[in-house]
Amino acid sequence: MLVESEIRSLKEGTEVTEVIFDAGAIAKRVAELGREIAEAYPDGDLLLLGLLKGSFIFLGDLVRNIPRPHQVDFMVASSYGSGTTSSGNVRLLYDPETDIGNRHVLLVEDIVDSGNTLNNLIHLLQAREPRSLEIATLLHKRIANKLDREPRFVGFDAPKKFLVGYGLDLAEDYRHLPHVVALKE
Ligand code: IMP
Ligand code: MG
DSSP: OOOHHHHHTSOTTOOEEEEEEOHHHHHHHHHHHHHHHHHHOOSSEEEEEEEETTTHHHHHHHHTTOOSOOEEEEEEEEEEOSSSSOOSEEEEEEOOOOOOTTEEEEEEEEEESSSHHHHHHHHHHHTTOOSEEEEEEEEEOSOOSOOSSOOSEEEEEOOSSOEEBTTBOBTTBSTTOSSEEEEOO
């Protein structure tokens, strides 16, 4: 259930069918992920590469829960192609091009759906020869039929519904909602 102020923060006419992961459950899981990540990297430089915009809230919470030194940067990618099926191509709108040759890189995503975004970015980043390259995603729909690299850190398996909130959007709305919710289709 959403509280009154949350309902007022939504566009008029929005129908939320279900709160899938509430703020408390997300906070608990993100804290666990932070510890898992710190333990997975006993040495070396660690760079968290947040994929904007969807990951901005997850990344912000995650970095404050990783008890080891690390750096943060961002990438902005846009998939392009015609119609509703992705062409499988990703265009980079912002690319830090920082030297990752000597660093562990952890790509941070909001949600894995078809897997197209990750499949493209993984190859692009791997070509820069990082010390290691892994993926952390808050949500995983488990519907991608071919993921070139499975995310090593997954917050939650997600239902096969369209989800918004905690960074996820529908046409740029709803990112600010503290919970992950399903909208009425
Ligand atoms: P993929 O390339 O099909 O795996 O899609 C990944 C991107 O699509 C994510 O980074 C999201 O920005 C967006 N996306 C996929 N599923 C959802 C959803 O249920 N709600 C909001 N955005 C989604
Ligand atoms: Mg999006």
